[in-house]
Amino acid sequence: MSFFRKSFASLGIGAAKVDTVLKHDVLIPGENLPVVIHVQGGATEQQIDNINVQLCCRYIDEVPVSRGDSEHRKEKRPQTCVLATWSLPESFVIGVNEAREFDVNLELPFNTPVTIGDAKVWLETYLDIPLARDPKDTDTLTVRPEPLMDGVFTALENAGLRILQVECEAASGFDLPFVQEFEFVPVSGPYHGLWRELEVVAYRDSDGLQLWFELDRRLKGISGMLSGFLGRGELKRHCHISAQCTPTEAGQQVLDYLDQTT
Incomplete structure (x- = not known):
């Protein structure tokens, strides 16, 4: 039974989960972004090598596109920019159904886009689990002008x-x-x-x-x-x-x- 649980966990079934909770609803560039990262154990014990956090946003760029002919064309397409990355280099083992949490203060870069109009900013949190699909949590942020x-x-x-x-x-x-x-x-x-x-x-x-x-x-x-x-x-x-x-x-x-x- 343990073998099957581990096999399923490697595919993301019954694996550990991560959830990032923001302490502030509205964020200001240049200020701290305090978060609590919750890790919930799954159906089997798992090794967590790291917790990685990325601050991302969307922007528009003109990129070459191919339509099967020789004409060179460009179209405006949304792109993702990673504004900042943080890492919690703390390897640990999460037990079956065990709950752990980490308080983290992240600094929001000065030029994080203000979320007006089509601007999108979000936080992605990953658990680095060896030989398994990494659990992920995505949180949309509201950013106001500094x-x-x-x-x-x-x-x-x-x-x-x-x-x-x-x-x-x-x-x-x-x-x-x-x-x-x-x-x-x-x-x-x-x-x-x-x-x-x-x-x-x-x-x-x-x-x-x-x-x-x-x-x-x-x-x-x-x-x-x-x-x-x-x-x-x-x-x-x-x-x-x-x-x-x-x-x-x-x-x-x-x-x-x-x-x-x-």
Whole structure:
């Protein structure tokens, strides 16, 4: 009986299970992500070599596609980026129906996408079990802007701009293979009737917040062009906000900067 239980467990039947529980519902980039990892033993004793955790997100990239002809084509396809990995190098044996839990503090990277629009961020937890299918748990995360970016968003909203679209688009020249673009449209206030739309890309590090802007005053939109400009190094409209600024100061600095370019 023990042999069959072990054989089934290697296929994932009656094997140990893992469940990651988030201590906070809303997460902020740059802050700690406290979680509790629950491991529940199965129908047979199993060796756990490691517990691996990955922070993942989705972004869009243009990839070559083949349709059986010689024409070279590209299509926009969703890609997965692993933003960060953590490992609990603690080998242990989980007994039959035994329950164990691990309290872990993970740091959410600064440039974890804000989960607005189509942005998706999730946590994947794996048990590393030798010669067996690794049990897995997936948890969707809700990520809100870090304080400086939140101050910028608040200032833009108070100036009559609303977020129309948010996308994670492939771009070169950054630590990650993508940037997150925020597209705003003026619905009231001083920019209404002056701009058609405003695109913003943000990059945060320990020194502060870097912002790139693209304004559209034309009838034809510019949606989706900002990441391409960044990748080619053609976009010059750039603003840096020091990490020492308050959120209110960050928002005012951006409004002052945009007023100079209008």
